[in-house]
Amino acid sequence: MNDHNPACCTALDAHDPLPRPLAGSHLISTRFDPALLQADDFQRCGITPVPGVAKRQSEYLAGRLCAREALRRLTGQASVPAVGSDRAPQWPQGVAGSITHGDGWAAALVAHQAQWRGIGLDVEQLLPAERALRLQGEILTEGELQRLQGLDDDTRALRISLTFSLKESLFKALYPLTLTRFYFHDAELLEIDKHSARLHLLTDLNHEWRHGTELDGQFALFEGMVLSLVAVAAG
Secondary structure: OOOOOOOOEOOOEOOOOOOOOOOOOEEEEEEEOHHHOOOOHHHHHOOOOOOOOHHHHHHHHHHHHHHHHHHHHHHOOOOOOEEOOOOOEEOOOOEEEEEEEEOOEEEEEEEEOOOEEEEEEEEEEOOOHHHHHHHHHHHOOHHHHHHOOOOOHHHHHHHHHHHHHHHHHHHHHHHHHHOOOOOHHHEEEEEEOOOEEEEEEOOOOOOOOOOOOEEEEEEEEEOOEEEEEEEEEOO
8 A cells, every 4th residue: 555664554544443444534554662763754754753662653654654644545635634732633725534543453434424424433452450459439420330231350450441441432523513521521432233333422512512412432342452432423
């Protein structure tokens, strides 16, 4: 897909691991290895470098390479989203998108805003049981904690990991629409099954996105990671 793919990134991949790919969207992914990042990789790829250690630079480069290819497929223009003052990607006019990276894997998902107003994509490494249980109070509401009662530690850890990722996706989908930051306890996972989830807000973000508003999400598990998506349809 890209003649200038750096050694730190594998060939760009158009496979969409989500159970229900968004209509009209393009998801591009790559794997990256910070140890293979070269000093001139940003220049050779035509992408403005970012400061930071090799991990930060390689994940940023990988994410932008995915975004550029996804945009090329969607719009015919291979542009690279700039970083806004709020650190969010600045997508071209009429495009909704999301970039995510973690555990050596990066992806970008884009679609026309005429179909999808907001897109939130998030990948997370599944939390080990001990760490998940230690973090559960920071991630879960009282209602979510109560619904975990009776589950064994491994099942509980998986649910905590899924909830973490889905709430990250929810934020990424709604922040561009509201320009209002919110946090883990401002949303709640109501239902979850094999690949789908339903969440609702526990705070008012603006006149449209108010306490009690419900949204659907989906997720896929692969190679010790969870990839989640929350998308807001147009209309």
